[in-house]
Amino acid sequence: MRYPKLRELKEAVTSLLTPAYTTKYPGVEHVPFEKFRGKPVVDNENCVGCETCANVCPPHAITFTDDPVKKSRTIRRDYGKCIFCGQCQDHCITGKGVILSDKIFDMASFDRAQAVEFQEKELLICKNCGAVITTREHLQFIHRKIGPKAFSSVLNLNVLNEKLKLSEDKDVDVEIRDDLKRKDMFNILCPNCLRLVLVKYL
């Protein structure tokens, strides 16, 4: 019993003589250490709304809601739930969509709503079955990433056609009526509907 008491006494004296480990924040400005993982900061220009970060976020702080009618995806990031693990940054497909700040750490507030951020992204919807394909920016990102190989996908080709608007008519949309037909393979279709057309008319 004697030795442990002496050891504790030595610890107490050492602690009294060494400077405090904690900082005097908020009285004194706190400078976080290098590679500190603070608030995940989203760069909307480089975020394509692909869903990857939501799938890897351990506490489900990132969620997505798709509205096929409005063709819109709402991304909700709740930093009240965030554990600052950095998984969203590590798995971001563009590498620049979200980066943990090494300076922003003080996010305490009395209102939980202040810790929530939203983004809106345009969705691509299958013109036959109405299924959500992905966001337009996500598909464009894949285009840029894989270059001409992207055109091996009919969907990519069709999205490019839509963008080029080669027809002088303002509305180049062709409505899908009475089931899928061969011509519809050049429409914006989800992989399931596209497979149906291709298998039927091969």
Ligand code: SF4
């Ligand atoms: S840092 Fe971790 S917990 Fe926070 S949003 Fe990113 S993945 Fe989710």
Ligand code: SF4
């Ligand atoms: S993984 Fe990156 S690009 Fe995809 S939604 Fe998250 S932040 Fe945006």
